[in-house]
Amino acid sequence: MSQDFLLPDLGEGIHEAEIIAIKVKVGQSVKEDDILFEVETDKAVVEVPSPFTGTVEAIHVKEGETAKTGCNMITIGSGSGDAKAPAKEEKKAEKVADTKTQILTPVGKASEANGGNGKTAPAPTAAPAQTAANSQSPAHHVNRDIPVPAAPAVRALARELKVDLYDVRPSGPHGRVMKEDVRSYAAGALESRVGSGSGSGSSSAVATSLRPAQPAISLHDKYGGGDDKADKTSGGSSMPSMQSTPSNLPDFSKQGEVERVPLRSIRKKIAQAMMKSWTTIPHVTTFDEADITGLNATLKSAEKSFAEKTGSRLTLTAVVIKAVVSALQKYPQFNSSLDDEKSEIIFKKYYNIGIAVATEKGLIVPVIHNADQKSLTQIAIELQDIANKTRAGKVELEKLQGGTFTITNIGAIGGTNMSPMINHPECAILGMARGADKPIVRNGNIEIGTILPLALSFDHRLADGAEAAYFVRHIINHLEHPLNFILEN
């Protein structure tokens, strides 16, 4: 007979532990009290002894992994002496997924509203793109009359990270919000900060692949963020106001019908991030144009074979990423951040390029890491992959972190140019508007060419206008004369 040993609560209310060391091997015989594991909890590093005598049949965890309490750690067969053959098929233990469920993703279907006599929001006609992972997650807490169950340490953390507990999707028992819920919410929300906001702030898109047709989505779904069901339950009029002070806005409802929706989730984070960027970074924008007639033709000619070979599209944005990396290497101030407190400029020696992606809930910026070490082909493939995943709400948390420079492309929609807003704490952001055929002068003749308007917004504390102009010129030189990419190396 074999017995499983499940990770117990090793402290007071400990719910997970990191496996520091595994002291036994499959096939080894162990006696009761022999040390099996060394694990580290929030509180202490402890040794876990064997409760059974027998032979180790299977070990279900690896060193370095984090196991939740109740997770099957090891299977020990009764010690009848004859060592059994090493593990059959190792059962996969329930572990804390290394890829944490993305909290930014649009949530599953609108389910039945439960209770709440307030007016309900317009019916969610089409279900937005959803992920399996998220459709099972419990709703977050919406009723602000009831405190969110969370331990004091979790509340302190939330205060520190400026996270509203009502926004967080709980993973603990009975809807309890845990520390990592707060952390991943904060991490996701922070990294979703956006680089671009032209006018209405909702018009950025990435042009790497065709933008999916905008599905019908209610105001609540779009701006309410988080969880459809949750938003519905608290209903229109009972929605608590975000501000504690009464706003001095006119009464719009006198003019006609209005609907009030709480500012929440991604929309709220975007609002906060934009406010921070706009109020703490002195922005300057420089505009220029690239003649991409030749590049466009080259891309077109390669389109088919590239797609056949890789399953991805070779896009202008991918080439721009390469050109930007080259410009960043030449003008490192655009890859820096300012440490105001220490009066230091932090030059980053890595090149992680963020790409603004429009999703139904708002703008999210996934990052292509170490773009300098990747080929154009790799970048094109990765770009399409993360853009798709981001739209589907499936992008991994790590892919939303660590950007050093952002590119935003509204070209698929239009725009003769724009003035993008910096993705704080980066130094600069490059905006791409619509590349369109225009009359241009070449060698004294008026010809038709494809012109790509570019705009670079930068932090004037870190760089000056002339450098910015050189920076953009460098990019343009590469786009207009792709031979430069080769000559560089």
Next chain:
Amino acid sequence: MPRKPIEITEKIEYLSILDENANVDTKLEPKLDNDTLKKMYRFMLLGRRTDERMLKMQRTGRLGTFPQASGHEAVSIGSVSAIEKSDWHIPAYRELAGMLYRGWSLEKIILYWNGYEEGAVPPKGVNDLPYCVPVASQLLHAAGVGMAMNIKGDKKVALTYFGDGSSSEGDFHEALNFASVFKAPVIFVCQNNQYAISVPLSKQMNCKTLAQRAVAYGMPGIKVDGNDVLAMYVATKEAVDRAKAGGGPTLIEGLTYRFTPHTTADDPKRYRSEEESKEWFGKEPLTRFAKYLQNKGVMTAKDLEEMEAEVDAEIRAGIERSETLSKSEELMNPLAMFDHLYSTETEHLKEQKEELRQYLEHKKKGKKQQNHTAHPEVSSAK
């Protein structure tokens, strides 16, 4: 109207009889018969081994969090062996050895730390209170017990325990003051293990000794080598005799060390150095007492070995009983928790019991219907 010193006559003494190398001061050595000495050692050993076994149980999910007691055996046994069964024993939470000595069964202790209130029912034939976790609150209970005995004319003492950290609680000062003012027969024993979780003694008080606090309340105080079971016995016996003769309370400070984390959820490496722990381990209470017993011819090495085996078997049997009990219908019934506080059921407890009964029934039904209402269960539990 001159300015002149006020004589404070009390002196604080330090008492040590059996040192860490098992050298004994024969002038101070108590006259205890062999059986008593053996019994004292046996319960120190039983306490130590139970503590160790309980840690293993906790680490494998068979026991809840508990405060470990290894290192505190001499303070506990030295003092508890100086009182009678009819005296009162009012522990804090590191008196495992003393409680076993008083007749608390192993299964009760294990049940207690597994959250069963049945584990808090004192054994028959002794005047004991259960474990007390709210620090220093037991000192007030003890002061009250002592005052009550004075009123009733009972010639008994109350022996109670607390930690060094607990001495910073208001309860400690109130208890000592009341006991002293009313000459209550209480012996306050401090398990001075030099830490309150991670707070060292130097952050706890700015005095030479803890025992000198007795002076302020007008009672005798003494500091004792808390790893020396004989010294603890002698100091306690003196205090007991004094109290029974109407001399009021005594404060005894037993200087010791906890060889373990504060509780199973603590990591002492974060606040104590390895050298310090090592040094104190050299002053460990069982080793020197075992040597003393051998030197005195009370026990042989073989006796000691046999006792180890006996104790081990006893612990295993106790654990088994506790694990059988904890699965029994009677103990699994949460309604029983209302039954132990008062001898007759009070109105408000009756009400609460009924409410819980209804809730449990409701839950049972809910489970059957696979009822997945969106409301979290807590809402109906109030």
